[in-house]
Amino acid sequence: xxNRIYNFSAGPSMLPLSVLEKARDEMMNCRESGxxxxxMSHRSKVYDKIIKETESLFREVMSIPDNxxxxxxxxxxxxxxxNIPMNLLRTGKADYIVTGQxxxxxxKEAQKYGDIHLAATTKDENFTRIPRQDELDLRPDADxxxxxxxxxxxxxxxxxxxxxxxxxxxxxxxxxxxxxPIDVTKFGLIYAGAQKNVAPAGLTIVIVREDxxxxxxxxxxxxxxxxxxxxxxxxxYNTPPCYPxxxxxLVLEWIKGLGGLEAxxxxxxxKADKLYACLEESKLFKNPNDVASRSxxxxxxxxxxxxxxxxxxxxxxxxxFSNLKGHRSVGGMRASIYNAMPSEGVDALCEFIKKFEAENx
Amino acid sequence: xxNRIYNFSAGPSMLPLSVLEKARDEMMNCRESGxxxxxMSHRSKVYDKIIKETESLFREVMSIPDNxxxxxxxxxxxxxxxNIPMNLLRTGKADYIVTGQxxxxxxKEAQKYGDIHLAATTKDENFTRIPRQDELDLRPDADxxxxxxxxxxxxxxxxxxxxxxxxxxxxxxxxxxxxxPIDVTKFGLIYAGAQKNVAPAGLTIVIVREDxxxxxxxxxxxxxxxxxxxxxxxxxYNTPPCYPxxxxxLVLEWIKGLGGLEAxxxxxxxKADKLYACLEESKLFKNPNDVASRSxxxxxxxxxxxxxxxxxxxxxxxxxFSNLKGHRSVGGMRASIYNAMPSEGVDALCEFIKKFEAENx
Numbered sequence: 190x191x192n193r194i195y196n197f198s199a200g201p202s203m204l205p206l207s208v209l210e211k212a213r214d215e216m217m218n219c220r221e222s223g224x225x226x227x228x229m230s231h232r233s234k235v236y237d238k239i240i241k242e243t244e245s246l247f248r249e250v251m252s253i254p255d256n257x258x259x260x261x262x263x264x265x266x267x268x269x270x271x272n273i274p275m276n277l278l279r280t281g282k283a284d285y286i287v288t289g290q291x292x293x294x295x296x297k298e299a300q301k302y303g304d305i306h307l308a309a310t311t312k313d314e315n316f317t318r319i320p321r322q323d324e325l326d327l328r329p330d331a332d333x334x335x336x337x338x339x340x341x342x343x344x345x346x347x348x349x350x351x352x353x354x355x356x357x358x359x360x361x362x363x364x365x366x367x368x369x370p371i372d373v374t375k376f377g378l379i380y381a382g383a384q385k386n387v388a389p390a391g392l393t394i395v396i397v398r399e400d401x402x403x404x405x406x407x408x409x410x411x412x413x414x415x416x417x418x419x420x421x422x423x424x425x426y427n428t429p430p431c432y433p434x435x436x437x438x439l440v441l442e443w444i445k446g447l448g449g450l451e452a453x454x455x456x457x458x459x460k461a462d463k464l465y466a467c468l469e470e471s472k473l474f475k476n477p478n479d480v481a482s483r484s485x486x487x488x489x490x491x492x493x494x495x496x497x498x499x500x501x502x503x504x505x506x507x508x509x510f511s512n513l514k515g516h517r518s519v520g521g522m523r524a525s526i527y528n529a530m531p532s533e534g535v536d537a538l539c540e541f542i543k544k545f546e547a548e549n550x
Numbered sequence: 551x552x553n554r555i556y557n558f559s560a561g562p563s564m565l566p567l568s569v570l571e572k573a574r575d576e577m578m579n580c581r582e583s584g585x586x587x588x589x590m591s592h593r594s595k596v597y598d599k600i601i602k603e604t605e606s607l608f609r610e611v612m613s614i615p616d617n618x619x620x621x622x623x624x625x626x627x628x629x630x631x632x633n634i635p636m637n638l639l640r641t642g643k644a645d646y647i648v649t650g651q652x653x654x655x656x657x658k659e660a661q662k663y664g665d666i667h668l669a670a671t672t673k674d675e676n677f678t679r680i681p682r683q684d685e686l687d688l689r690p691d692a693d694x695x696x697x698x699x700x701x702x703x704x705x706x707x708x709x710x711x712x713x714x715x716x717x718x719x720x721x722x723x724x725x726x727x728x729x730x731p732i733d734v735t736k737f738g739l740i741y742a743g744a745q746k747n748v749a750p751a752g753l754t755i756v757i758v759r760e761d762x763x764x765x766x767x768x769x770x771x772x773x774x775x776x777x778x779x780x781x782x783x784x785x786x787y788n789t790p791p792c793y794p795x796x797x798x799x800l801v802l803e804w805i806k807g808l809g810g811l812e813a814x815x816x817x818x819x820x821k822a823d824k825l826y827a828c829l830e831e832s833k834l835f836k837n838p839n840d841v842a843s844r845s846x847x848x849x850x851x852x853x854x855x856x857x858x859x860x861x862x863x864x865x866x867x868x869x870x871f872s873n874l875k876g877h878r879s880v881g882g883m884r885a886s887i888y889n890a891m892p893s894e895g896v897d898a899l900c901e902f903i904k905k906f907e908a909e910n911x
Contacts, residue, residue: 191578191579192579192582192584193578193579193584193585194583194584194585196584196585196589198589198590198591198594199591200591200789201588201589201590201591201592201789201792202589202591203585203589204586204588204589206578209577209578209586209588210577210578212577213574213577213578216570216573216574216577217552217554217567217570217571217574218552218553218554221553222555223553223554223555223557223870223872224554224555224557224564224872225565225570227562227565227570227750227751227797228557228559228562228563228564228565228750229559229562230559230560230561230562230563230873231562231751233559233872233873263624263625263626263629263752263791264624264625264629264774265624265774265788265789266788267773267774267787267788268624268625268772268774270772270773270774271772271773271774271775272772275772298772298773301769301770301772302770382788382789384789384792389588389589389792389793390588390592390789390790390791390792390793391624391752391753391790391791391792391793391794392752407770408662409662409663409768409770411629411631411632411633411636411659411662411772411775412628412631412632412659413625413626413628413629413631413632414632414772426628427626427627427628427743428561428562428626428743428745428751429751429752430624430751430752430791430794431562431745431750431751431752432750432751432752432793432794433752433793436588509584511584511585511594512591512594
């Protein structure tokens with residue numbers, strides 16, 4: 190009807206069709222306000238209702254306890270790579286576990302601000318797995334431990350929540366938030382760029398336990414980077430990214446309508462299982478990662494021959510599957526199958542893989 | 551047709567009707583990509599064309615010379631209040647001229663980073679005018695001079711570009727950018743939150759002379775706050791606010807279609823002249839500002855009686871004029887008549903003012 194294609198982009202990525210249709214239908218006049226959401230004063234009654242409803246839905250869908258703040262910020266996960274040490278360092282020590290490119294960037298950025306310890310990494314194994322609990326060299330007096338829960342580029346995911354004792358656990362969930370139920374109480378802070386499972390780019394979610402917030406930070410910390418200030422102003426210290434917050438609300442309504450995160454998980458698990466099964470049957474393509482560390486959102490695969498990989502990318506694009514080319518640091522292919530990717534998209538990709546393999550045996 | 555109203559919000563504010571219609575029409579499938587702009591990888595060919603075209607149009611419409619970078623950032627003007635001293639301080643000295651609330655906030659934030667001097671303020675006159683050149687106490691060895699070119703809350707605007715000698719001039723143009731031609735070469739840096747004249751909230755424009763950029767900043771500066779890094783990566787160090795950038799492109803096309811900033815200025819001048827003339831004729835309402843310092847974008851007015859002001863706000867809202875209530879720090883009324891406010895909206899407001907005055911004489 191709209192000539193839409195299956196978009197396997199790692200992010201920004203697909204949004205649910207019904208969400209886009211609602212955004213389109215409300216573009217000229219939203220909720221009888223006589224204006225688009227993009228035109229509303231962020232202090233207006235209509236918009237105030239939108240942001241409050243969105244936060245409330247976020248809390249409901251993710252079962253976020255009352256002693257956690259939900260912040261709607263800007264700057265992406267990359268901005269939080271600095272904000273987290275600037276806000277959470279007290280003694281000056283933090284432990285980082287590096288399992289891919291973004292956790293590596295977070296680790297590097299944090300070094301500007303304190304004594305940052307590499308508690309574990311699987312770099313020597315090309316990030317094909319998540320370290321086990323007994324491999325983590327954690328310091329009991331660290332201010333926090335930082336992990337990236339799902340590694341978008343390498344297609345791996347933590348299959349357990351690491352035990353960090355009394356040290357708060359901080360997790361970048363940019364590419365897996367809202368994909369399955371998560372026990373928020375196990376984390377001190379969860380953050381996510383919105384552009385994969387939540388909303389269009391330009392919105393960053395921070396879920397933080399209240400006792401970790403402190404308004405009195407080192408003098409050099411920009412006011413806009415102070416989580417306590419943002420929390421005290423309900424994410425309205427200045428104009429927030431109003432439109433992505435509105436779309437986030439529509440996405441949360443869609444998830445709730447499907448049955449919440451339990452139902453979302455079942456759908457996502459079925460999609461991922463099907464694609465991994467297809468790759469296990471394949472003689473041409475392989476997923477390089479440990480089975481236990483497989484991501485449910487980003488599925489990487491490659492043939493031994495780069496020529497075959499290039500051919501697959503080219504022919505799949507011509508067949509209406511976009512963005513299957515893997516990240517330049519990994520090569521091969523990557524299918525990002527976030528919440529909004531319909532099961533039919535994964536079915537069609539599996540069929541295409543089989544057809545391609547038959548033609549290129 | 552859409553039951554839209556005249557929205558006098560100070561920001562976020564009206565967008566041109568044709569821009570909203572195009573965004574709506576392209577929502578499900580933009581430029582035959584099979585997806586919404588909100589779903590596109592920022593590294594995709596289609597999106598790369600969108601951001602490059604937008605930058606190119608920005609340069610064309612504003613006549614930006616080649617030795618200036620145009621950056622698409624996040625965080626609003628408030629984030630730049632810290633970014634500017636973090637990026638531009640060398641000797642550690644900067645001069646600030648405070649002519650309203652936002653320049654006051656910028657002045658306060660800068661004090662975290664250096665020796666910040668108040669070069670002039672009209673606070674004692676309730677910010678009803680812009681200081682004259684001979685009132686500016688500028689230091690010849692400052693790293694920059696900061697001004698806010700249009701004061702959204704108080705409804706004043708610089709009617710001249712101050713002479714700062716060899717010291718770069720930095721201007722917050724959040725509420726007047728794209729409203730008239732500006733000689734960019736007179737400025738070292740121009741910045742603007744997009745949510746008034748440019749695009750929906752979540753995008754911040756920085757136009758900066760290349761020689762002012764330096765990658766090697768103090769260690770505490772977050773990577774995301776380093777203008778040189780953002781410039782070196784063409785605003786793609788991480789995922790930019792893709793959708794607001796796209797809408798910015800549509801707005802620029804609309805301005806170009808009207809005849810560019812010369813034509814835009816004529817339209818804006820005519821709207822503002824009409825409203826100020828109406829207020830001058832009024833016996834009930836007054837604009838408090840010096841004639842030379844009047845803003846073309848934000849027109850404040852009030853009656854002596856707060857009861858009359860409240861009544862006007864209430865009755866105007868009921869008559870379909872939204873957001874006419876003045877900022878809480880000023881009281882009375884404020885009509886923000888940015889680029890997208892049609893002349894008919896100002897005509898209708900003038901008629902309403904006259905009618906209200908006749909009924910409340």
